[in-house]
Ligand SMILES: *[C@@H]1O[C@H](CO)[C@@H](O)[C@H](O)[C@H]1NC(C)=O
């Protein structure tokens with residue numbers, strides 16, 4: 001009987017430890033349903049761009065106001081049905097409609113991301129996740145605010161501010 005009990009207890013303890021280990025793995029904080037963020041990006045060309053992003057999940061739209069170094073303001077309105085409108089204002093204003101076939105990211109788009117541990121990035125101690133070899137996401141450990149995310153092709157998005 002003793003060995004059985006011991007086996008059972010060991011089993012339970014192991015299960016408990018496993019459960020605790022699993023539940024202590026941090027998960028990414030879902031995005032707020034609405035926010036305004038300012039992002040700094042390094043483009044494939046090596047150029048730089050500031051993007052003001054107004055994310056609005058309940059209304060199914062993203063408004064991006066983008067400016068490249070010494071460039072014009074480019075408005076990018078993304079709808080959840082996959083359609084995006086790109087336009088500039090002024091006498092040489094232009095407009096382009098692109099159907100991406102995918103909408104804006106869900107607030108919990110990082111669900112199921114693979115936790116990679118902590119890392120100091122841009123001077124912040126971050127929890128780091130990776131999802132389907134597509135995105136690497138860095139969240140400040142102390143504030144749970146994203147610091148940056150990098151796409152597989154090397155394009156980094158650095159968060160300068162977040163207003164909810
Ligand atoms: C998607 O929604 C926007 C805003 O309502 C609309 O202007 C656009 O035509 C829609 N696109 C499609 C493919 O239905």
Ligand SMILES: *[C@@H]1O[C@H](CO)[C@@H](O)[C@H](O)[C@H]1NC(C)=O
Pocket residue numbers: 090091092
């Ligand atoms: C608009 O484009 C024309 C032709 O390229 C150029 O001469 C003019 O300076 C531009 N105007 C503005 C406001 O950029």
